Amino acid sequence: MSQGSAADFEPHRPALRGLAYRMLGTVSDAEDVVQEAYLRWHGMDTDDIDNPRAYLSTVVSRLCLDRWKEARHQRETYVGPWLPEPVVQDNNGPDAISDLAHDVSFALMLALERLSPLERAAFLLHDVFDMDFREVALTLDRSESACRQLAKRARHHVQAARPRFAADPDQGARLAEAFFNASRSGDTQTLLAVLAEHVVLHTDGGGIRSAALRLIYGADRISRFFAGLARKKGQPPRWSRPVTINGLPGFLTLEADGMLQATSVALHDGRITNIYVIRNPNKLDHLAHLVPESLMNASKSDNGRFPHESPE
Structure with missing residues:
Protein backbone atom coordinates (compact mmCIF):
# COMPACT_ATOMS: atom_id res chain seq x y z
CA MET A 1 0.00 0.00 0.00
CA SER A 2 1.33 3.45 -0.99
CA GLN A 3 0.65 6.21 1.51
CA GLY A 4 0.23 9.91 0.81
CA SER A 5 3.38 11.78 1.77
CA ALA A 6 4.54 15.37 2.06
CA ALA A 7 6.94 14.81 -0.83
CA ASP A 8 4.01 13.86 -3.06
CA PHE A 9 1.82 16.71 -1.82
CA GLU A 10 4.15 19.71 -1.81
CA PRO A 11 4.56 20.09 -5.60
CA HIS A 12 0.78 20.66 -5.77
CA ARG A 13 0.55 23.11 -2.87
CA PRO A 14 0.96 26.35 -4.92
CA ALA A 15 -1.78 25.36 -7.37
CA LEU A 16 -4.08 24.23 -4.57
CA ARG A 17 -3.47 27.48 -2.70
CA GLY A 18 -4.32 29.40 -5.88
CA LEU A 19 -7.55 27.45 -6.31
CA ALA A 20 -8.60 27.99 -2.69
CA TYR A 21 -7.76 31.71 -2.78
CA ARG A 22 -9.79 32.22 -5.95
CA MET A 23 -12.67 30.32 -4.40
CA LEU A 24 -12.65 32.10 -1.03
CA GLY A 25 -10.86 35.44 -1.53
CA THR A 26 -8.89 35.14 1.70
CA VAL A 27 -5.26 34.16 2.17
CA SER A 28 -5.77 32.73 5.64
CA ASP A 29 -8.75 30.56 4.67
CA ALA A 30 -6.92 29.34 1.57
CA GLU A 31 -3.96 28.25 3.68
CA ASP A 32 -6.29 26.52 6.15
CA VAL A 33 -8.09 24.62 3.40
CA VAL A 34 -4.86 23.47 1.77
CA GLN A 35 -3.51 22.32 5.12
CA GLU A 36 -6.72 20.38 5.77
CA ALA A 37 -6.34 18.76 2.35
CA TYR A 38 -2.79 17.79 3.27
CA LEU A 39 -3.92 16.23 6.54
CA ARG A 40 -6.45 14.14 4.63
CA TRP A 41 -3.80 13.16 2.09
CA HIS A 42 -1.08 12.30 4.58
CA GLY A 43 -1.01 8.61 5.34
CA MET A 44 -4.00 7.67 3.18
CA ASP A 45 -3.88 4.82 0.68
CA THR A 46 -3.05 6.43 -2.69
CA ASP A 47 -2.72 3.28 -4.80
CA ASP A 48 -6.00 3.97 -6.61
CA ILE A 49 -5.30 7.67 -7.27
CA ASP A 50 -4.07 8.01 -10.86
CA ASN A 51 -4.03 11.83 -10.92
CA PRO A 52 -3.05 13.32 -7.53
CA ARG A 53 -3.47 16.92 -8.73
CA ALA A 54 -7.05 16.30 -9.85
CA TYR A 55 -7.84 14.38 -6.69
CA LEU A 56 -6.44 17.10 -4.43
CA SER A 57 -8.21 19.81 -6.45
CA THR A 58 -11.45 17.95 -5.83
CA VAL A 59 -10.77 17.80 -2.09
CA VAL A 60 -9.90 21.52 -1.94
CA SER A 61 -12.95 22.49 -4.02
CA ARG A 62 -15.32 20.60 -1.76
CA LEU A 63 -13.74 22.08 1.36
CA CYS A 64 -14.13 25.55 -0.15
CA LEU A 65 -17.77 24.94 -1.03
CA ASP A 66 -18.40 23.90 2.56
CA ARG A 67 -16.80 27.14 3.78
CA TRP A 68 -18.75 29.25 1.32
CA LYS A 69 -21.93 29.07 3.38
CA GLU A 70 -20.28 31.04 6.16
CA ALA A 71 -18.38 33.27 3.71
CA ARG A 72 -21.58 34.24 1.87
CA HIS A 73 -23.20 35.36 5.13
CA GLN A 74 -20.15 37.45 5.97
CA ARG A 75 -20.25 39.10 2.54
CA GLU A 76 -23.94 39.95 2.90
CA THR A 77 -23.38 41.70 6.24
CA TYR A 78 -20.05 43.33 5.33
CA VAL A 79 -19.76 47.06 6.05
CA GLY A 80 -18.86 49.01 2.90
CA PRO A 81 -17.20 47.71 -0.29
CA TRP A 82 -15.64 44.26 0.01
CA LEU A 83 -12.20 43.48 -1.43
CA PRO A 84 -10.29 40.19 -1.19
CA GLU A 85 -7.31 39.84 1.09
CA PRO A 86 -4.34 41.16 -0.89
CA VAL A 87 -1.57 38.93 -2.14
CA VAL A 88 1.63 40.91 -2.34
CA GLN A 89 4.98 40.72 -4.03
CA ASP A 90 7.68 42.97 -2.61
CA ASN A 91 9.24 44.90 -5.50
CA ASN A 92 12.43 45.42 -3.47
CA GLY A 93 13.05 41.79 -2.69
CA PRO A 94 12.11 38.17 -3.34
CA ASP A 95 8.51 37.04 -3.64
CA ALA A 96 7.07 37.87 -0.26
CA ILE A 97 3.75 36.07 -0.14
CA SER A 98 3.07 33.74 -3.04
CA ASP A 99 3.15 33.22 -6.76
CA LEU A 100 -0.45 34.44 -6.89
CA ALA A 101 0.46 38.13 -6.89
CA HIS A 102 0.50 38.46 -10.69
CA ASP A 103 -2.49 36.28 -11.46
CA VAL A 104 -5.47 37.34 -9.32
CA SER A 105 -6.44 40.89 -10.19
CA PHE A 106 -9.04 42.62 -8.06
CA ALA A 107 -11.27 42.92 -11.13
CA LEU A 108 -11.13 39.15 -11.63
CA MET A 109 -11.71 38.43 -7.94
CA LEU A 110 -14.69 40.81 -7.82
CA ALA A 111 -16.11 39.18 -10.94
CA LEU A 112 -15.74 35.75 -9.33
CA GLU A 113 -17.49 37.12 -6.25
CA ARG A 114 -20.62 37.80 -8.30
CA LEU A 115 -20.88 34.13 -9.31
CA SER A 116 -22.67 31.38 -7.42
CA PRO A 117 -20.33 28.99 -5.58
CA LEU A 118 -20.98 26.24 -8.16
CA GLU A 119 -20.40 28.60 -11.11
CA ARG A 120 -17.19 29.77 -9.50
CA ALA A 121 -15.97 26.22 -8.90
CA ALA A 122 -16.89 24.95 -12.38
CA PHE A 123 -15.16 27.87 -14.07
CA LEU A 124 -12.00 27.68 -11.98
CA LEU A 125 -11.62 23.91 -12.23
CA HIS A 126 -12.14 23.79 -15.99
CA ASP A 127 -10.90 27.11 -17.36
CA VAL A 128 -8.09 27.87 -14.92
CA PHE A 129 -6.96 24.45 -13.69
CA ASP A 130 -7.62 22.47 -16.90
CA MET A 131 -9.81 19.80 -15.33
CA ASP A 132 -12.06 18.09 -17.88
CA PHE A 133 -15.80 18.29 -17.38
CA ARG A 134 -16.06 14.64 -16.38
CA GLU A 135 -13.80 15.36 -13.41
CA VAL A 136 -15.61 18.65 -12.69
CA ALA A 137 -18.92 16.77 -12.64
CA LEU A 138 -17.56 14.25 -10.15
CA THR A 139 -16.19 17.03 -7.97
CA LEU A 140 -19.41 19.04 -7.90
CA ASP A 141 -21.79 16.05 -7.94
CA ARG A 142 -23.53 17.43 -11.02
CA SER A 143 -23.94 16.17 -14.58
CA GLU A 144 -21.35 17.09 -17.21
CA SER A 145 -23.90 19.14 -19.14
CA ALA A 146 -24.83 21.06 -16.00
CA CYS A 147 -21.17 21.79 -15.31
CA ARG A 148 -20.68 23.01 -18.88
CA GLN A 149 -23.55 25.46 -18.39
CA LEU A 150 -22.19 26.60 -15.03
CA ALA A 151 -18.78 27.29 -16.56
CA LYS A 152 -20.31 29.00 -19.59
CA ARG A 153 -22.33 31.42 -17.46
CA ALA A 154 -19.30 32.12 -15.29
CA ARG A 155 -17.07 32.67 -18.32
CA HIS A 156 -19.45 35.30 -19.68
CA HIS A 157 -19.20 37.34 -16.47
CA VAL A 158 -15.46 36.88 -16.00
CA GLN A 159 -14.30 37.71 -19.52
CA ALA A 160 -15.30 41.36 -19.17
CA ALA A 161 -13.12 41.66 -16.05
CA ARG A 162 -9.93 40.44 -17.70
CA PRO A 163 -7.63 43.17 -19.05
CA ARG A 164 -7.45 43.21 -22.83
CA PHE A 165 -3.98 44.72 -22.91
CA ALA A 166 -1.06 44.15 -20.56
CA ALA A 167 0.01 47.30 -18.74
CA ASP A 168 3.62 48.43 -19.06
Missing part, protein backbone atom coordinates in the same frame (compact mmCIF):
# COMPACT_ATOMS: atom_id res chain seq x y z
CA PRO A 169 5.27 47.73 -15.66
CA ASP A 170 7.48 50.83 -15.72
CA GLN A 171 4.58 53.09 -16.65
CA GLY A 172 2.46 51.45 -13.96
CA ALA A 173 5.11 52.04 -11.32
CA ARG A 174 5.45 55.72 -12.35
CA LEU A 175 1.70 56.32 -12.29
CA ALA A 176 1.32 54.54 -8.97
CA GLU A 177 4.05 56.67 -7.42
CA ALA A 178 2.60 59.88 -8.87
CA PHE A 179 -0.85 58.96 -7.55
CA PHE A 180 0.53 57.95 -4.16
CA ASN A 181 2.41 61.23 -3.66
CA ALA A 182 -0.43 63.39 -4.98
CA SER A 183 -3.10 61.65 -2.91
CA ARG A 184 -1.03 62.08 0.25
CA SER A 185 -0.33 65.77 -0.36
CA GLY A 186 -3.78 66.63 -1.73
CA ASP A 187 -2.35 67.73 -5.09
CA THR A 188 -5.57 67.81 -7.09
CA GLN A 189 -3.91 68.95 -10.32
CA THR A 190 -1.64 65.92 -10.43
CA LEU A 191 -4.51 63.64 -9.44
CA LEU A 192 -6.65 64.96 -12.30
CA ALA A 193 -3.71 64.41 -14.65
CA VAL A 194 -3.24 60.72 -13.75
CA LEU A 195 -6.85 59.66 -13.18
CA ALA A 196 -9.14 58.52 -15.99
CA GLU A 197 -12.39 60.47 -16.25
CA HIS A 198 -14.49 57.54 -15.07
CA VAL A 199 -12.07 56.18 -12.45
CA VAL A 200 -13.56 54.23 -9.53
CA LEU A 201 -12.31 54.24 -5.93
CA HIS A 202 -12.83 51.11 -3.80
CA THR A 203 -12.03 51.48 -0.08
CA ASP A 204 -12.35 48.50 2.27
CA GLY A 205 -12.35 49.28 5.98
CA GLY A 206 -14.70 46.47 6.96
CA GLY A 207 -16.41 48.66 9.54
CA ILE A 208 -13.24 48.55 11.63
CA ARG A 209 -11.35 51.51 10.15
CA SER A 210 -12.69 54.61 8.47
CA ALA A 211 -13.37 54.19 4.75
CA ALA A 212 -15.92 55.30 2.19
CA LEU A 213 -19.04 53.19 2.59
CA ARG A 214 -19.75 53.23 -1.14
CA LEU A 215 -17.71 53.25 -4.32
CA ILE A 216 -16.67 56.75 -5.42
CA TYR A 217 -16.84 57.51 -9.14
CA GLY A 218 -15.12 60.12 -11.30
CA ALA A 219 -11.78 61.91 -11.31
CA ASP A 220 -13.15 65.15 -9.90
CA ARG A 221 -14.91 63.60 -6.92
CA ILE A 222 -11.99 61.29 -6.14
CA SER A 223 -9.39 64.06 -6.34
CA ARG A 224 -11.48 66.17 -3.94
CA PHE A 225 -11.87 63.16 -1.66
CA PHE A 226 -8.09 62.73 -1.34
CA ALA A 227 -7.54 66.47 -0.98
CA GLY A 228 -9.95 66.43 1.95
CA LEU A 229 -8.13 63.50 3.54
CA ALA A 230 -4.80 65.30 3.18
CA ARG A 231 -6.18 68.38 4.92
CA LYS A 232 -7.71 66.29 7.69
CA LYS A 233 -4.79 63.96 8.43
CA GLY A 234 -1.73 65.81 7.25
CA GLN A 235 0.75 63.26 8.61
CA PRO A 236 2.78 61.13 6.20
CA PRO A 237 2.99 57.37 6.71
CA ARG A 238 5.72 56.08 8.99
CA TRP A 239 6.90 53.67 6.30
CA SER A 240 6.01 52.85 2.71
CA ARG A 241 7.22 50.39 0.12
CA PRO A 242 6.33 49.86 -3.55
CA VAL A 243 4.80 46.43 -4.03
CA THR A 244 2.76 44.47 -6.53
CA ILE A 245 -0.71 43.82 -5.10
CA ASN A 246 -2.84 41.26 -6.93
CA GLY A 247 -0.86 41.97 -10.07
CA LEU A 248 -1.23 45.75 -9.80
CA PRO A 249 1.34 48.42 -8.90
CA GLY A 250 0.86 49.87 -5.46
CA PHE A 251 2.21 50.61 -2.02
CA LEU A 252 2.13 48.96 1.37
CA THR A 253 2.24 51.55 4.14
CA LEU A 254 2.42 51.76 7.89
CA GLU A 255 0.21 54.73 8.58
CA ALA A 256 0.83 57.46 11.14
CA ASP A 257 -1.56 55.68 13.52
CA GLY A 258 0.52 52.50 13.33
CA MET A 259 -1.92 50.63 11.09
CA LEU A 260 -1.16 48.87 7.82
CA GLN A 261 -2.75 49.90 4.52
CA ALA A 262 -2.50 48.43 1.01
CA THR A 263 -3.15 50.70 -1.98
CA SER A 264 -3.02 49.70 -5.64
CA VAL A 265 -4.13 51.06 -9.00
CA ALA A 266 -5.35 49.59 -12.27
CA LEU A 267 -4.40 51.27 -15.55
CA HIS A 268 -5.61 51.67 -19.11
CA ASP A 269 -4.28 53.97 -21.84
CA GLY A 270 -1.86 55.68 -19.48
CA ARG A 271 -4.48 56.62 -16.88
CA ILE A 272 -5.65 55.11 -13.61
CA THR A 273 -9.07 53.48 -13.98
CA ASN A 274 -9.51 51.84 -10.57
CA ILE A 275 -8.05 52.50 -7.13
CA TYR A 276 -8.15 49.80 -4.44
CA VAL A 277 -7.46 50.73 -0.81
CA ILE A 278 -7.56 48.00 1.84
CA ARG A 279 -7.62 49.27 5.43
CA ASN A 280 -9.42 46.43 7.21
CA PRO A 281 -6.71 45.17 9.61
CA ASN A 282 -8.09 41.63 9.53
CA LYS A 283 -7.11 41.45 5.85
CA LEU A 284 -3.59 42.77 6.37
CA ASP A 285 -2.23 40.74 9.30
CA HIS A 286 -0.38 38.38 6.95
CA LEU A 287 1.64 41.32 5.57
CA ALA A 288 2.97 42.63 8.88
CA HIS A 289 6.24 40.73 8.47
CA LEU A 290 7.12 42.96 5.51
CA VAL A 291 7.36 46.00 7.80
CA PRO A 292 10.71 46.52 9.58
CA GLU A 293 10.48 44.98 13.03
CA SER A 294 11.70 48.17 14.73
CA LEU A 295 8.76 50.11 13.29
CA MET A 296 6.24 47.46 14.30
CA ASN A 297 7.67 47.46 17.82
CA ALA A 298 7.48 51.25 17.94
CA SER A 299 3.85 51.10 16.83
CA LYS A 300 3.07 48.62 19.58
CA SER A 301 4.80 50.85 22.13
CA ASP A 302 2.97 53.98 20.95
CA ASN A 303 -0.45 52.38 20.98
CA GLY A 304 0.01 50.02 23.89
CA ARG A 305 -1.04 47.16 21.60
CA PHE A 306 -0.18 45.56 18.30
CA PRO A 307 -1.12 47.72 15.29
CA HIS A 308 -3.76 45.31 14.02
CA GLU A 309 -5.54 45.38 17.38
CA SER A 310 -6.24 49.11 17.32
CA PRO A 311 -9.31 50.22 15.34
CA GLU A 312 -9.32 53.79 14.14
Whole structure:
Protein backbone atom coordinates (compact mmCIF):
# COMPACT_ATOMS: atom_id res chain seq x y z
CA MET A 1 0.00 0.00 0.00
CA SER A 2 1.33 3.45 -0.99
CA GLN A 3 0.65 6.21 1.51
CA GLY A 4 0.23 9.91 0.81
CA SER A 5 3.38 11.78 1.77
CA ALA A 6 4.54 15.37 2.06
CA ALA A 7 6.94 14.81 -0.83
CA ASP A 8 4.01 13.86 -3.06
CA PHE A 9 1.82 16.71 -1.82
CA GLU A 10 4.15 19.71 -1.81
CA PRO A 11 4.56 20.09 -5.60
CA HIS A 12 0.78 20.66 -5.77
CA ARG A 13 0.55 23.11 -2.87
CA PRO A 14 0.96 26.35 -4.92
CA ALA A 15 -1.78 25.36 -7.37
CA LEU A 16 -4.08 24.23 -4.57
CA ARG A 17 -3.47 27.48 -2.70
CA GLY A 18 -4.32 29.40 -5.88
CA LEU A 19 -7.55 27.45 -6.31
CA ALA A 20 -8.60 27.99 -2.69
CA TYR A 21 -7.76 31.71 -2.78
CA ARG A 22 -9.79 32.22 -5.95
CA MET A 23 -12.67 30.32 -4.40
CA LEU A 24 -12.65 32.10 -1.03
CA GLY A 25 -10.86 35.44 -1.53
CA THR A 26 -8.89 35.14 1.70
CA VAL A 27 -5.26 34.16 2.17
CA SER A 28 -5.77 32.73 5.64
CA ASP A 29 -8.75 30.56 4.67
CA ALA A 30 -6.92 29.34 1.57
CA GLU A 31 -3.96 28.25 3.68
CA ASP A 32 -6.29 26.52 6.15
CA VAL A 33 -8.09 24.62 3.40
CA VAL A 34 -4.86 23.47 1.77
CA GLN A 35 -3.51 22.32 5.12
CA GLU A 36 -6.72 20.38 5.77
CA ALA A 37 -6.34 18.76 2.35
CA TYR A 38 -2.79 17.79 3.27
CA LEU A 39 -3.92 16.23 6.54
CA ARG A 40 -6.45 14.14 4.63
CA TRP A 41 -3.80 13.16 2.09
CA HIS A 42 -1.08 12.30 4.58
CA GLY A 43 -1.01 8.61 5.34
CA MET A 44 -4.00 7.67 3.18
CA ASP A 45 -3.88 4.82 0.68
CA THR A 46 -3.05 6.43 -2.69
CA ASP A 47 -2.72 3.28 -4.80
CA ASP A 48 -6.00 3.97 -6.61
CA ILE A 49 -5.30 7.67 -7.27
CA ASP A 50 -4.07 8.01 -10.86
CA ASN A 51 -4.03 11.83 -10.92
CA PRO A 52 -3.05 13.32 -7.53
CA ARG A 53 -3.47 16.92 -8.73
CA ALA A 54 -7.05 16.30 -9.85
CA TYR A 55 -7.84 14.38 -6.69
CA LEU A 56 -6.44 17.10 -4.43
CA SER A 57 -8.21 19.81 -6.45
CA THR A 58 -11.45 17.95 -5.83
CA VAL A 59 -10.77 17.80 -2.09
CA VAL A 60 -9.90 21.52 -1.94
CA SER A 61 -12.95 22.49 -4.02
CA ARG A 62 -15.32 20.60 -1.76
CA LEU A 63 -13.74 22.08 1.36
CA CYS A 64 -14.13 25.55 -0.15
CA LEU A 65 -17.77 24.94 -1.03
CA ASP A 66 -18.40 23.90 2.56
CA ARG A 67 -16.80 27.14 3.78
CA TRP A 68 -18.75 29.25 1.32
CA LYS A 69 -21.93 29.07 3.38
CA GLU A 70 -20.28 31.04 6.16
CA ALA A 71 -18.38 33.27 3.71
CA ARG A 72 -21.58 34.24 1.87
CA HIS A 73 -23.20 35.36 5.13
CA GLN A 74 -20.15 37.45 5.97
CA ARG A 75 -20.25 39.10 2.54
CA GLU A 76 -23.94 39.95 2.90
CA THR A 77 -23.38 41.70 6.24
CA TYR A 78 -20.05 43.33 5.33
CA VAL A 79 -19.76 47.06 6.05
CA GLY A 80 -18.86 49.01 2.90
CA PRO A 81 -17.20 47.71 -0.29
CA TRP A 82 -15.64 44.26 0.01
CA LEU A 83 -12.20 43.48 -1.43
CA PRO A 84 -10.29 40.19 -1.19
CA GLU A 85 -7.31 39.84 1.09
CA PRO A 86 -4.34 41.16 -0.89
CA VAL A 87 -1.57 38.93 -2.14
CA VAL A 88 1.63 40.91 -2.34
CA GLN A 89 4.98 40.72 -4.03
CA ASP A 90 7.68 42.97 -2.61
CA ASN A 91 9.24 44.90 -5.50
CA ASN A 92 12.43 45.42 -3.47
CA GLY A 93 13.05 41.79 -2.69
CA PRO A 94 12.11 38.17 -3.34
CA ASP A 95 8.51 37.04 -3.64
CA ALA A 96 7.07 37.87 -0.26
CA ILE A 97 3.75 36.07 -0.14
CA SER A 98 3.07 33.74 -3.04
CA ASP A 99 3.15 33.22 -6.76
CA LEU A 100 -0.45 34.44 -6.89
CA ALA A 101 0.46 38.13 -6.89
CA HIS A 102 0.50 38.46 -10.69
CA ASP A 103 -2.49 36.28 -11.46
CA VAL A 104 -5.47 37.34 -9.32
CA SER A 105 -6.44 40.89 -10.19
CA PHE A 106 -9.04 42.62 -8.06
CA ALA A 107 -11.27 42.92 -11.13
CA LEU A 108 -11.13 39.15 -11.63
CA MET A 109 -11.71 38.43 -7.94
CA LEU A 110 -14.69 40.81 -7.82
CA ALA A 111 -16.11 39.18 -10.94
CA LEU A 112 -15.74 35.75 -9.33
CA GLU A 113 -17.49 37.12 -6.25
CA ARG A 114 -20.62 37.80 -8.30
CA LEU A 115 -20.88 34.13 -9.31
CA SER A 116 -22.67 31.38 -7.42
CA PRO A 117 -20.33 28.99 -5.58
CA LEU A 118 -20.98 26.24 -8.16
CA GLU A 119 -20.40 28.60 -11.11
CA ARG A 120 -17.19 29.77 -9.50
CA ALA A 121 -15.97 26.22 -8.90
CA ALA A 122 -16.89 24.95 -12.38
CA PHE A 123 -15.16 27.87 -14.07
CA LEU A 124 -12.00 27.68 -11.98
CA LEU A 125 -11.62 23.91 -12.23
CA HIS A 126 -12.14 23.79 -15.99
CA ASP A 127 -10.90 27.11 -17.36
CA VAL A 128 -8.09 27.87 -14.92
CA PHE A 129 -6.96 24.45 -13.69
CA ASP A 130 -7.62 22.47 -16.90
CA MET A 131 -9.81 19.80 -15.33
CA ASP A 132 -12.06 18.09 -17.88
CA PHE A 133 -15.80 18.29 -17.38
CA ARG A 134 -16.06 14.64 -16.38
CA GLU A 135 -13.80 15.36 -13.41
CA VAL A 136 -15.61 18.65 -12.69
CA ALA A 137 -18.92 16.77 -12.64
CA LEU A 138 -17.56 14.25 -10.15
CA THR A 139 -16.19 17.03 -7.97
CA LEU A 140 -19.41 19.04 -7.90
CA ASP A 141 -21.79 16.05 -7.94
CA ARG A 142 -23.53 17.43 -11.02
CA SER A 143 -23.94 16.17 -14.58
CA GLU A 144 -21.35 17.09 -17.21
CA SER A 145 -23.90 19.14 -19.14
CA ALA A 146 -24.83 21.06 -16.00
CA CYS A 147 -21.17 21.79 -15.31
CA ARG A 148 -20.68 23.01 -18.88
CA GLN A 149 -23.55 25.46 -18.39
CA LEU A 150 -22.19 26.60 -15.03
CA ALA A 151 -18.78 27.29 -16.56
CA LYS A 152 -20.31 29.00 -19.59
CA ARG A 153 -22.33 31.42 -17.46
CA ALA A 154 -19.30 32.12 -15.29
CA ARG A 155 -17.07 32.67 -18.32
CA HIS A 156 -19.45 35.30 -19.68
CA HIS A 157 -19.20 37.34 -16.47
CA VAL A 158 -15.46 36.88 -16.00
CA GLN A 159 -14.30 37.71 -19.52
CA ALA A 160 -15.30 41.36 -19.17
CA ALA A 161 -13.12 41.66 -16.05
CA ARG A 162 -9.93 40.44 -17.70
CA PRO A 163 -7.63 43.17 -19.05
CA ARG A 164 -7.45 43.21 -22.83
CA PHE A 165 -3.98 44.72 -22.91
CA ALA A 166 -1.06 44.15 -20.56
CA ALA A 167 0.01 47.30 -18.74
CA ASP A 168 3.62 48.43 -19.06
CA PRO A 169 5.27 47.73 -15.66
CA ASP A 170 7.48 50.83 -15.72
CA GLN A 171 4.58 53.09 -16.65
CA GLY A 172 2.46 51.45 -13.96
CA ALA A 173 5.11 52.04 -11.32
CA ARG A 174 5.45 55.72 -12.35
CA LEU A 175 1.70 56.32 -12.29
CA ALA A 176 1.32 54.54 -8.97
CA GLU A 177 4.05 56.67 -7.42
CA ALA A 178 2.60 59.88 -8.87
CA PHE A 179 -0.85 58.96 -7.55
CA PHE A 180 0.53 57.95 -4.16
CA ASN A 181 2.41 61.23 -3.66
CA ALA A 182 -0.43 63.39 -4.98
CA SER A 183 -3.10 61.65 -2.91
CA ARG A 184 -1.03 62.08 0.25
CA SER A 185 -0.33 65.77 -0.36
CA GLY A 186 -3.78 66.63 -1.73
CA ASP A 187 -2.35 67.73 -5.09
CA THR A 188 -5.57 67.81 -7.09
CA GLN A 189 -3.91 68.95 -10.32
CA THR A 190 -1.64 65.92 -10.43
CA LEU A 191 -4.51 63.64 -9.44
CA LEU A 192 -6.65 64.96 -12.30
CA ALA A 193 -3.71 64.41 -14.65
CA VAL A 194 -3.24 60.72 -13.75
CA LEU A 195 -6.85 59.66 -13.18
CA ALA A 196 -9.14 58.52 -15.99
CA GLU A 197 -12.39 60.47 -16.25
CA HIS A 198 -14.49 57.54 -15.07
CA VAL A 199 -12.07 56.18 -12.45
CA VAL A 200 -13.56 54.23 -9.53
CA LEU A 201 -12.31 54.24 -5.93
CA HIS A 202 -12.83 51.11 -3.80
CA THR A 203 -12.03 51.48 -0.08
CA ASP A 204 -12.35 48.50 2.27
CA GLY A 205 -12.35 49.28 5.98
CA GLY A 206 -14.70 46.47 6.96
CA GLY A 207 -16.41 48.66 9.54
CA ILE A 208 -13.24 48.55 11.63
CA ARG A 209 -11.35 51.51 10.15
CA SER A 210 -12.69 54.61 8.47
CA ALA A 211 -13.37 54.19 4.75
CA ALA A 212 -15.92 55.30 2.19
CA LEU A 213 -19.04 53.19 2.59
CA ARG A 214 -19.75 53.23 -1.14
CA LEU A 215 -17.71 53.25 -4.32
CA ILE A 216 -16.67 56.75 -5.42
CA TYR A 217 -16.84 57.51 -9.14
CA GLY A 218 -15.12 60.12 -11.30
CA ALA A 219 -11.78 61.91 -11.31
CA ASP A 220 -13.15 65.15 -9.90
CA ARG A 221 -14.91 63.60 -6.92
CA ILE A 222 -11.99 61.29 -6.14
CA SER A 223 -9.39 64.06 -6.34
CA ARG A 224 -11.48 66.17 -3.94
CA PHE A 225 -11.87 63.16 -1.66
CA PHE A 226 -8.09 62.73 -1.34
CA ALA A 227 -7.54 66.47 -0.98
CA GLY A 228 -9.95 66.43 1.95
CA LEU A 229 -8.13 63.50 3.54
CA ALA A 230 -4.80 65.30 3.18
CA ARG A 231 -6.18 68.38 4.92
CA LYS A 232 -7.71 66.29 7.69
CA LYS A 233 -4.79 63.96 8.43
CA GLY A 234 -1.73 65.81 7.25
CA GLN A 235 0.75 63.26 8.61
CA PRO A 236 2.78 61.13 6.20
CA PRO A 237 2.99 57.37 6.71
CA ARG A 238 5.72 56.08 8.99
CA TRP A 239 6.90 53.67 6.30
CA SER A 240 6.01 52.85 2.71
CA ARG A 241 7.22 50.39 0.12
CA PRO A 242 6.33 49.86 -3.55
CA VAL A 243 4.80 46.43 -4.03
CA THR A 244 2.76 44.47 -6.53
CA ILE A 245 -0.71 43.82 -5.10
CA ASN A 246 -2.84 41.26 -6.93
CA GLY A 247 -0.86 41.97 -10.07
CA LEU A 248 -1.23 45.75 -9.80
CA PRO A 249 1.34 48.42 -8.90
CA GLY A 250 0.86 49.87 -5.46
CA PHE A 251 2.21 50.61 -2.02
CA LEU A 252 2.13 48.96 1.37
CA THR A 253 2.24 51.55 4.14
CA LEU A 254 2.42 51.76 7.89
CA GLU A 255 0.21 54.73 8.58
CA ALA A 256 0.83 57.46 11.14
CA ASP A 257 -1.56 55.68 13.52
CA GLY A 258 0.52 52.50 13.33
CA MET A 259 -1.92 50.63 11.09
CA LEU A 260 -1.16 48.87 7.82
CA GLN A 261 -2.75 49.90 4.52
CA ALA A 262 -2.50 48.43 1.01
CA THR A 263 -3.15 50.70 -1.98
CA SER A 264 -3.02 49.70 -5.64
CA VAL A 265 -4.13 51.06 -9.00
CA ALA A 266 -5.35 49.59 -12.27
CA LEU A 267 -4.40 51.27 -15.55
CA HIS A 268 -5.61 51.67 -19.11
CA ASP A 269 -4.28 53.97 -21.84
CA GLY A 270 -1.86 55.68 -19.48
CA ARG A 271 -4.48 56.62 -16.88
CA ILE A 272 -5.65 55.11 -13.61
CA THR A 273 -9.07 53.48 -13.98
CA ASN A 274 -9.51 51.84 -10.57
CA ILE A 275 -8.05 52.50 -7.13
CA TYR A 276 -8.15 49.80 -4.44
CA VAL A 277 -7.46 50.73 -0.81
CA ILE A 278 -7.56 48.00 1.84
CA ARG A 279 -7.62 49.27 5.43
CA ASN A 280 -9.42 46.43 7.21
CA PRO A 281 -6.71 45.17 9.61
CA ASN A 282 -8.09 41.63 9.53
CA LYS A 283 -7.11 41.45 5.85
CA LEU A 284 -3.59 42.77 6.37
CA ASP A 285 -2.23 40.74 9.30
CA HIS A 286 -0.38 38.38 6.95
CA LEU A 287 1.64 41.32 5.57
CA ALA A 288 2.97 42.63 8.88
CA HIS A 289 6.24 40.73 8.47
CA LEU A 290 7.12 42.96 5.51
CA VAL A 291 7.36 46.00 7.80
CA PRO A 292 10.71 46.52 9.58
CA GLU A 293 10.48 44.98 13.03
CA SER A 294 11.70 48.17 14.73
CA LEU A 295 8.76 50.11 13.29
CA MET A 296 6.24 47.46 14.30
CA ASN A 297 7.67 47.46 17.82
CA ALA A 298 7.48 51.25 17.94
CA SER A 299 3.85 51.10 16.83
CA LYS A 300 3.07 48.62 19.58
CA SER A 301 4.80 50.85 22.13
CA ASP A 302 2.97 53.98 20.95
CA ASN A 303 -0.45 52.38 20.98
CA GLY A 304 0.01 50.02 23.89
CA ARG A 305 -1.04 47.16 21.60
CA PHE A 306 -0.18 45.56 18.30
CA PRO A 307 -1.12 47.72 15.29
CA HIS A 308 -3.76 45.31 14.02
CA GLU A 309 -5.54 45.38 17.38
CA SER A 310 -6.24 49.11 17.32
CA PRO A 311 -9.31 50.22 15.34
CA GLU A 312 -9.32 53.79 14.14
